Each structure stands twice: as C-alpha cells, then as structure tokens.
Amino acid sequence: MAASKPATPLDLIKTLELSGEEDLDEQIKNWIIWDRNEASINQVVEVVKEQDWQALRLRLCHQIHFEPSGLLGIMRAGFDSVNDLIIIQTAQGLSKFLIDAYPSLQKRETQGVVIGYDGRYxxxxxxxxxxxxxxNENFRVYLFQRVVPTPFVPFTVIRKKCLAGIVVTGSRFPKEVNGICVYWTNGALVIPPIDRNINNAIQENLEPRPTSWDLSVLDQNPILEDPYREIYPGYYDTLKKSISPAHLETNECSQLRFVYTAMHGVGYPFVKEAFYQARLKPVIAVLQQRDPDPEFPTLVHPDPEEGRVALEMSIKKAEEEHCTIILATDPDATSLAVAELDPKGRWKIFNGNEIGALLGWWTLECYKTRTQKPDLANCVMISNIVSSRILAAMAREEGFIFVETLRGFKWMGNKAFELLTLGKNVLFAFEESLGYMIFSNLMDRDGVSAACHIATMACHLRTTRNITLIEKLREIYDRYGYHASVCSYLISDDPSTVEKVFEHLRSFDGAPGTYPKSVLGGEFQVMNVRDMTTGVDTTYADNRARLPVNINHEMITFTFTSGFSITLRGVPDENKLKYFAEICGLPEEKDWGELSDKLYRMVDAVIDEFLQPKIYGLRTNMSNE
Structure with missing residues (x-):
C-alpha cells in the first residue's frame, strides 16, 4: 500500500475552522503557507484549534518592527515574535536594502557581510x-562558525571593510528572548534614517523565497568563509597595542588576581586570552557560570546591571579565593560590571558612571604614557545625555574635547567614526548602562577590552601606589569634582500614563510650552530645559536642540543652578518612566556627603512636584537598575 503524501499547507488550512475575521484569517493562512518550521506551524495550528482568536490576533496581526539598531523579541511562533520566519523576513529586507545601497555586484561579492551569534537557543x-x-543574493558572507563576543562583529566590519555586520544575540535579556543587531559599513550600529529604511525594506519583502529555507547553500560555498582565524589574532593584537609596554611589565609583576563571571555567556575564553596577552594573572572563573548555557540556570536575569543579585556567586567565589576584585560581562560580552572589596570587608559594586570615570582617567593616562608629544586638543571622549558629566569635567581641566550624544552606543559609535574621519583622536566612550569603548577601530561597547583595561589599571595602581580602584575614584572626584548619580524608574499600570505625564510637563503652567521652573518652593531653580521630543533646548539662544529629535520617544532633561540635572525618559512598552539624575560638584566643593544629600533631596522633589505620582498613579522604585 502506497504511503500517503504529507499534507500541503493549503490542505492543512482546509482542515481548520478559521475565525471568520478576514484580516486574522489572512494572517493565519500566511503563517501556515510561509513557515517551514514544523514546531512553530504546530504552535499556530493548536491555537487555531482552541479558537483562541484574541491570542492569535496578538501574535499574527502585529508585525515585529526593526527598531533602531535591530530587532528583539520572545522566541515563539507569530509575526510579533522572533522565529525562523521572522529572521528570514528580516534578512531578506536587509539584503534588499543593501543591494539598493550598493548595486555593484563586485562590491557585494568582495566586501560582503559578517555574521556572528551567541550561545542562546x-x-x-x-x-x-x-x-x-x-x-542567495551573491553576497560574500563571513560567518563565524562558533560563538563569539558581539564586539568581534563590528571589529570585523572595519577590518574586512564589510558592507554590514549582523549579530544574533539576546544580550542581557532572559533566556526566552533573542534578536538581531545590525552594524553599518562604518562598524557602528545603524541609526536613522537607515533603520527606518531597513524596516521598510523588510515590510516589502515579507514572503519568504523557497531558497531562503535551504541551508544546503552553506555547504562548500566559494563565497562563504569563517573569519575567525584572522579576526581572533587581529583583535588581540589591537588590544595589546592599546596597553603601553610599561603597563604590560607592571601586569607581569603584579600578584593581583581577579574573579570573573561570563554569566553563562560567551565571554570566558576571550577574557582569558585578553588577560594572557596583557600578561595578567589568569582569571579565576565562576565555574557554574563559565560556559555558554542557554538555560541561564543560576540567573533569572543574566544582566550585570542587576547588581549584587547578579554577582552573588562571584562574591562567594572571590571570598573563597581571597580575591578583592570581581569582573563580570553580560552573555554576549558587550558590557562590564566591576566590584571591589573595601577595607571594611564590604563589596563596592561600581555603577556604570563610576567605571566610566575610572576608565576615562585611565585611557587618558595610557595616551599620555604611550605618546611622546600628546596633543590633547585633538583628543576626544564621548558619553551620552543620560550618563555622568564627569568626562566634561575632565575635559575642562585637561584640555581634550568632550562630545555628548543621544542615549545609546549607536549614537556614540557613529559620532566616534565621524570624528575619526575628521582626524580626531577618539580615546574613549561610555554610557551608564555598563558600556565602554576603549579603542577606536571598534565602534561599539566591548566588555572584553574593558575588563582587560580595568584589570591593568588595578595592577598599576596597586603596584606603583598601593591604592585601590575605590581610592582612585575618590582622587578623580577630588581633582575634577564630585559626581554622584542615581538611576531608577517609576511604574504605572496604565499604558497611557507616561504620555500624560510628559504632556503635563510641557504645559506645567497651564499653557503649552511652559515647563517647571523650580522645586522645593523655589529653593532650586531650573536653569535649562532640553526636550528631545519637541526639539526645545533653552541652552541655546534660539531654543533649538542641536542633537537629533525623535517625536516618538519621550525625553526631557532639566538642569538646575545647583549642579543637579535629571533626565526623564518614557518607556511605554514597559509602562515605565525612567530617570537619570546626577549632581556635579566643583573641585573646591569637598563636602561630598552634603552633595549626596542634595542629590537625593532633589530627586525626591522632582518626583513629587514634577511627576506627581499620587495624581498619575505612579509607583516608585528606589533600587538602581
């Protein structure tokens, strides 16, 4: 008896009782016809059989969008999620956009694209x-055949002069999440209008071509190669050159040891090699978190910004090994957390701004050490509008250029590239969310090089002056002014609340365009307002913002005469209103306790008087993110 033929997608559709709603039924049919992953087809079919039309409408009638720099979502069936079909749609749109941008077939076949991935499901x-x-579109493809840190991809873009770089990673998000980051030809994450144009190209190329599912094209393809053997030594050669010979010698002599956790990500072998190249003592790994594990079994959130919760096993390991410094990278090794044991036996977990201050000082020190005739007037350091102003204070004292960008390394990386093409020497860039750019042929955050430089700095300080990172941070504040920050958020149950709060802030006196003028009964006056949603910036005579404006993202910064500033940012998808507050003292202001007290007083006042949580139903969260 002849075996029956497997049902075609159309045959399968005929067996199903659909909703009777034309738009939903069209999307159900599209999914079953387009998808070739049996597991995700079955997910949709089962929900159809259960007639859960509300769930299907959410999953199938909302298309996930290519946001600035890439796409991110839960891995499951549905046009709103991340799965085989969505990945193919994204790749088809991106390839079409690149063909339009670079119509030369020779360019595509020679420069091509680089693709990397992390250890997630x-x-x-x-x-x-x-x-x-x-x-299938005749691009040369540099596909890493093993997991690599995300920074290897933008590094490859520049080294191989690729047209673009793509990384499959969920970075620091929970195990259910995955996504794609896209780097442009300059090695920096894509920014507007490129991201919008890519999204448009994706929406115009949703139907997958049959060849897009056929992985046999990967077998012995002449325009497919693994760049690992070239990029691996190239990266470490660049890293080693960023450390002066004198500091390499100090590392070799130092007995300082470091506990390191990769948080179940890809970082361990790469940080281990970085330490070897820099002549540091081998890292002491937290074994339970050393190797890639898509389950992330010891961490609910594999995010170094979670603070002590994320570093709990590292602290235990450090105490067992009698180590005083802990280093941690997130699962794709883009971010770095640092903790140090203080003289009283307490662990100081540095926030991103504090690490930025330390690395800012250190990169300047390294530049002076390895350069015979330093030209500080041509040197640049970069941070963004929600990060500490410590680099600006250093720039005023030392004579280098400080540049501020919008939030996110996509902006800082592109600005760094722009400045490099103008002949500037970009020394360093950082953002408060534990991201650091140490050398200028990698236009993105890099946890591997940051870990190596923090360790080298610690060895240098301990060997030459017998001081700790904590003590060095105090010296930095003593010289450039005390900078203290607090970053947290308020939560609402109503998705429309965040928008209402920002509308209130823009008509504070009852008339459009009026913002709050003071807090605490006029004790502290607002000096400037920068509204990156409407384009208002009272810093300038014409009241017009110089940074790019985005009408879809709520963000306002208030700067006060007291040296206090606070940036308010809406995150409507999470029903959150985030705030990034800092107080910047002058070098002559030595009462740091008083400044810290003022910081928290003013944060409380802005929340109470500007945001009015009781009126708008906002709940506070006083723990740092």
Missing part, C-alpha cells in the same frame, strides 16, 4: 538562515 540556526539569504 536558536542563535546558530538564525545565523545560518541569515547567511543563506545573503549567499
């Missing part, structure tokens, strides 16, 4: 699907 398969789409 489906990351390798997603990377292979992306590679398949690009190979």
């Amino acid at each position: 489906n990351s390798k398969r997603f990377a292979q699907l992306v590679a398949t789409v690009f190979l």
Whole structure:
C-alpha cells in the first residue's frame, strides 16, 4: 500500500475552522503557507484549534518592527515574535536594502557581510538562515562558525571593510528572548534614517523565497568563509597595542588576581586570552557560570546591571579565593560590571558612571604614557545625555574635547567614526548602562577590552601606589569634582500614563510650552530645559536642540543652578518612566556627603512636584537598575 503524501499547507488550512475575521484569517493562512518550521506551524495550528482568536490576533496581526539598531523579541511562533520566519523576513529586507545601497555586484561579492551569534537557543540556526539569504543574493558572507563576543562583529566590519555586520544575540535579556543587531559599513550600529529604511525594506519583502529555507547553500560555498582565524589574532593584537609596554611589565609583576563571571555567556575564553596577552594573572572563573548555557540556570536575569543579585556567586567565589576584585560581562560580552572589596570587608559594586570615570582617567593616562608629544586638543571622549558629566569635567581641566550624544552606543559609535574621519583622536566612550569603548577601530561597547583595561589599571595602581580602584575614584572626584548619580524608574499600570505625564510637563503652567521652573518652593531653580521630543533646548539662544529629535520617544532633561540635572525618559512598552539624575560638584566643593544629600533631596522633589505620582498613579522604585 502506497504511503500517503504529507499534507500541503493549503490542505492543512482546509482542515481548520478559521475565525471568520478576514484580516486574522489572512494572517493565519500566511503563517501556515510561509513557515517551514514544523514546531512553530504546530504552535499556530493548536491555537487555531482552541479558537483562541484574541491570542492569535496578538501574535499574527502585529508585525515585529526593526527598531533602531535591530530587532528583539520572545522566541515563539507569530509575526510579533522572533522565529525562523521572522529572521528570514528580516534578512531578506536587509539584503534588499543593501543591494539598493550598493548595486555593484563586485562590491557585494568582495566586501560582503559578517555574521556572528551567541550561545542562546536558536542563535546558530538564525545565523545560518541569515547567511543563506545573503549567499542567495551573491553576497560574500563571513560567518563565524562558533560563538563569539558581539564586539568581534563590528571589529570585523572595519577590518574586512564589510558592507554590514549582523549579530544574533539576546544580550542581557532572559533566556526566552533573542534578536538581531545590525552594524553599518562604518562598524557602528545603524541609526536613522537607515533603520527606518531597513524596516521598510523588510515590510516589502515579507514572503519568504523557497531558497531562503535551504541551508544546503552553506555547504562548500566559494563565497562563504569563517573569519575567525584572522579576526581572533587581529583583535588581540589591537588590544595589546592599546596597553603601553610599561603597563604590560607592571601586569607581569603584579600578584593581583581577579574573579570573573561570563554569566553563562560567551565571554570566558576571550577574557582569558585578553588577560594572557596583557600578561595578567589568569582569571579565576565562576565555574557554574563559565560556559555558554542557554538555560541561564543560576540567573533569572543574566544582566550585570542587576547588581549584587547578579554577582552573588562571584562574591562567594572571590571570598573563597581571597580575591578583592570581581569582573563580570553580560552573555554576549558587550558590557562590564566591576566590584571591589573595601577595607571594611564590604563589596563596592561600581555603577556604570563610576567605571566610566575610572576608565576615562585611565585611557587618558595610557595616551599620555604611550605618546611622546600628546596633543590633547585633538583628543576626544564621548558619553551620552543620560550618563555622568564627569568626562566634561575632565575635559575642562585637561584640555581634550568632550562630545555628548543621544542615549545609546549607536549614537556614540557613529559620532566616534565621524570624528575619526575628521582626524580626531577618539580615546574613549561610555554610557551608564555598563558600556565602554576603549579603542577606536571598534565602534561599539566591548566588555572584553574593558575588563582587560580595568584589570591593568588595578595592577598599576596597586603596584606603583598601593591604592585601590575605590581610592582612585575618590582622587578623580577630588581633582575634577564630585559626581554622584542615581538611576531608577517609576511604574504605572496604565499604558497611557507616561504620555500624560510628559504632556503635563510641557504645559506645567497651564499653557503649552511652559515647563517647571523650580522645586522645593523655589529653593532650586531650573536653569535649562532640553526636550528631545519637541526639539526645545533653552541652552541655546534660539531654543533649538542641536542633537537629533525623535517625536516618538519621550525625553526631557532639566538642569538646575545647583549642579543637579535629571533626565526623564518614557518607556511605554514597559509602562515605565525612567530617570537619570546626577549632581556635579566643583573641585573646591569637598563636602561630598552634603552633595549626596542634595542629590537625593532633589530627586525626591522632582518626583513629587514634577511627576506627581499620587495624581498619575505612579509607583516608585528606589533600587538602581
């Protein structure tokens, strides 16, 4: 008896009782016809059989969008999520956009694209699907055949002069999440209008071509290669050159040891090699978190910004090994957390601004050490509008250029590239969310090089002056002024609340365009307002913002005469209103306790008087993010 043929997608559709709603039924049919992953087809079919039309409408009638720099979502069936079909749609749109941007076939075949991936569920398969789409469009593809840190991809873009770089990673998000980051030809994450144009190209190329599913194109393809053997030594050669010979010698002599956790991510072998190249003592790994594990079994959130919760096992390991410094990278090794044991036996977990201050001082020190005739007037350091102003204070004292950008390394990386093309020497960039750029042929945050430089700095300080990172941070504040910050958020149950609060802030006196003028009964006056949603910036005579404006993102910064500033940012998808507050003291202001008290007083006052949580139903969260 002959075996029955497997049902075609159309046959399967005929067996189902659909909703009777035209738009939803069209999307159900599209999913079943377009998807070729049996597991995700079955997910949709089962929900159809259960007739849960509300769930299907949420999953199938909302298309996930390519946001600035990439796309991110839960891995499951649905056009609103991340899965094989969505990855193919994204790759088809991106390849079409690149063909339009670079119509030369020779350029595509020679420069091509680079693709990397992390250790999460489906990351390798997603990377292979992306590679398949690009190979079918005659792009040369540099596909890493093993997990690598995300920074290896932008490094490869510049070294191989690729047209773009793609990383499959969920970074620091929980295990259910994955996504894609896209780097442009300059090695920096894409920014507007490129991201919008990519999204438009994706929406115009939603139907997957049959060849996009056929991974056999990866077999012995002449325009497919693994760049690992070239990039691995190239990266470490660049890293080693960023450390002066004198500091390499100090590292070799130092007995300082470091506990390190990769948070179940890709970082361990790469940080281990960085320490070897820098002549540091080998890192002491937290074994339970050393190797890639997509389950993240010891961490609910594999995010170094979670503070002591994320570093709990590292602290235990450090105490067992009698180590005084802990280093931690997130799962794709882009971010770095640092903790140090203080003289009273308490662990000081540095926030991102404090690490930025330390690395800012250190990169300047390294530049002076390895340069015979330092030209500080041509040197640049960069941070963004929600990060500490400590680099600005250093720039005033030392004579280098400080540049501020919008929030996110996509802006800082592109600004760094722009400045490099103008002949500037970009020494360092950082943002408060534990991201640091140490050398200027990698236009993104890099936890591997940051870990190596923090360790080298610690060895230098301990060997030459017998001081700790904590003590060095105090010296930095003593010289450039005390800078203290607090970053947290308020929560609402109503998705429309955040927008209402910002509308209130822009008509504070009852008339449009009027903002709050003071807090605490006029004790502290607002000096400037910068509204990156409407384009108002009272810093300038014409009241017009110089940074790019985005009408879809709520963000306002208030700067007070007291040296206090606070940036308010809406995150409507999470029903959050985040705030980033800082007080900047002058070098002659030595009562740091008083400044810290003023910081918290003013944060409380802004929340109470500007945001009015009781009126708008906002709940506070006083723990740092």
